[in-house]
Amino acid sequence: MWKPFPYLLLFFLGFLSKAQAQLTIEIVGGTEGAQPIAVVPFGLNTGGVQVPDLAQVIAADLARTGRFNPMPRRDMLVTPHRAEEVDLRDWRLQAMDNLVIGEIARRPNGYYAVHFILFDVFQGKELENRTFRSTHADLRYTAHRIADVIYERLTGQPGVFTTRIAYVTSTLGSDGERVVLRVADADGYNPQTIVSSRDPILSPAWSPDGRQLAYVSFEQGRTAIFVQELATGRRERVAAFQGLNTAPAWSPDGRQLAMSLSRDGNPEIYVMDLASRSLRRLTDDPGIDTEPAWSPDGQHIVFTSGRGGTPQIYQIPAAGGQAKRLTFEHDYNSRASYAPDGKSLVLVTRVNGQFRIGLLDLNRGTIRLLSQGDLDESPSFAPNGVMVLYATQYQGRGVLAAVSIDGRVTQRLSQEGEDVREPAWSPLLR
């Protein structure tokens, strides 16, 4: 039934020419316990060419994690750009743990050299001292790379500032609903339209190499699963069987797509081999089986099943076998996905009639709540496992939120005048 279905996205051009709405990020949680760090405005040696404020991008990246508390610029008594201009006593007096300085130089060939140094203020030593080469267009990206380096050096975990997020926006106009699948940088900048439709789009899922998105789109009134290459916009319809074609999830090796199909009369979990398009059916029961997700080692698939009367999370070997129930707390658990270390699942759980994001510890079998909304959904882990991105309601509108898994800090990503939902955090894109 499914055939390659290449599309030109020409008819979206009119839409693209409008100013692109952008997500704005607010940090909601507190910063107590966050490490003080000073990110001094970078020196400019660009021959008068305007460049983005890289120090501000870096400071904002670090602040959003809740683990760093960047010093306000108005409190900076000196603004060094080079090592020889630094007197660490200045920063000790202001109780900074770390200091970042840098400089942007424009080369005759048009490239930019972005140099930065990260200091440990109290030990009085340089922790990082590097130069990145960048085009003008990539300067913001270079700032995210520097933030990644700083984050990893100071926390021991990879930074995720160079990653991206996919999400769906919906606007209700006089001519009906406009649904757009977008991809933006992790800080909400640089939003790009992936597909735009009058009909629902849901469940975007990143390929492990970050180059493709699978998603569900209603076209001609029915669900179909598409796989789209981000760089070219070319897409293929991989599943459009009778009934529902939903919930795509990539295997960690990128070769298989798990999905829920009701072609045999009832939603069941299938695994499609993407090269041959052959299907393997994993479940067989009269209840709803949907929302599959792979374990990081590719050995297991978790999914939501209504077989026990209420939706609960089950696990099945990816090669096929017996399904095992994983959730026993709360009467509604769904849309689970694994933490990058495979030790926990993030899921949607109902407590006292409210739908919240929960973290299921796979060893203990207990669920810890991460969110406080009443209609929270679609959680996904950041690729370094320290934050969870999900959809929630704020002032009657759909917005995204990211919460640190210690629950300490929450950031809210919203877009003026639009509902934002169905977020998915990309893998690391190095």
Next chain:
Amino acid sequence: MNLNIIVPALLLSVLVLSSCSSNPAQGRKAGGGAAPTLLGQGSTAHTAGLQDHGLPPAFSDPRSPLYQRVIYFDYDRSDLSPDAVEILRAHALYLSTHPNRRIRLEGHADERGTREYNLALSEQRALGVQRFLLAEGVGPEQLSVRSYGEERPAQLGHNEAAWAANRRVELVYP
């Protein structure tokens, strides 16, 4: 439980006030949809006649079960209430005696719970209605099923009344 009665009743009164041309399925556009037209305008009545071309007068008679083209469900359930059975029997009788008539069953869910699960739930509702109609003698070629999950609410709003109105299967006569 009372909502199951109140909501259809409210929908009904809205529909009577709006143009006769609307069937319940068309009254669903969030935020109002088509502008209501005043009764008593000749041109409006004419339009209604065109839109319901081929459907007998019972479909526009609020006292007839055929007038009711939305079936409502309880939360996370897809079984049919006694009210639903009565409405569906009337449609089954009409369809089995008019084998050229086609009908589309559009399943929906309220916004609570996850989107993918709600898609499946809305399909189960529509398939339940389909099974009932088949058992009542409607031909399989007369029926088609669509599932919209929580993506096409009849009512916006995050409250019991909106949720009750959104857990539904719409019977759409093209």
